[in-house]
Amino acid sequence: MLEASLLTKDFGEGASRVRAVHELSLTVQAGEVYGLLGANGAGKTTTLRMIMGLLPPTSGEVTVDGFRVTIEPEEVKRRIGLVSASTGIYQWLTPREMLEYFGNIYSLSAEQISQRIVELSQLLDFAKFLDRACGNLSTGQKQRINLARALLHDPPMMLLDEPTRGLDILGTQVIFEYIGLLKSQGKAVVLSTHRLDEAERFADRFGLIDQGSLRFEGTLSQLQEQTGCTHLVDMFVKHLGKSLLAPASDSPAAV
């Protein structure tokens, strides 16, 4: 489903040039949750942005469902949904209007849009406030609309960038259920998070990224074998400890 091959991203020029991601390769299959884990500034968001076609890689390639992001970025975008802590909501629109708006952007027909709104409002339990202004909804209710928006075009692949950041226990629970839903629907999921407990609970495989490079990769038992540690948190402290303590701006390798 997803294949990222030797992705590298440099920011800046000359002496101030910084390598945020260095020759990172990973694959994610349909129905699999891949936990992309790393400290602040490790390169997670930069990697996700390259996968989505929002940021051109300095070198390397991403293929989603057979489409190469450097050649057919629109085909790749069409196959990916993004949930990020910073996604905004249109305060003056109702959830129905907002989903109609995004459905049009994704070139869905009016019939497809109204069918998806019915399905998603049942799945994510927001039928009761479909026609209330988003500005008057609670944080948790707005979050459900954002989750629905990411699924509207029924993409086979979902990127979740720190999806529980800033959420309370109930909001976090909604995200947990959402990940379960994505898995049951056979989506390929990349979950980028600092929350190692969350990752350990949901991910089938993990990539531990440090200073832009994937240092360890595998299932929990493979990582346990590779690192000699039982839990993800111990792997971090033992093997990536220095970067956990370093300020974010010091993390990437200067090139």
Ligand SMILES: Nc1ncnc2c1ncn2[C@@H]1O[C@H](COP(=O)(O)OP(=O)(O)OP(=O)(O)O)[C@@H](O)[C@H]1O
């Ligand atoms: N547009 C940019 N220009 C210059 N440097 C950037 C840019 N975007 C990211 N970086 C740098 O690249 C490095 C990797 O950043 P990135 O946001 O990918 O890390 P991250 O793992 O997502 O971190 P966090 O968990 O803190 O969000 C950081 O040092 C960051 O400062």
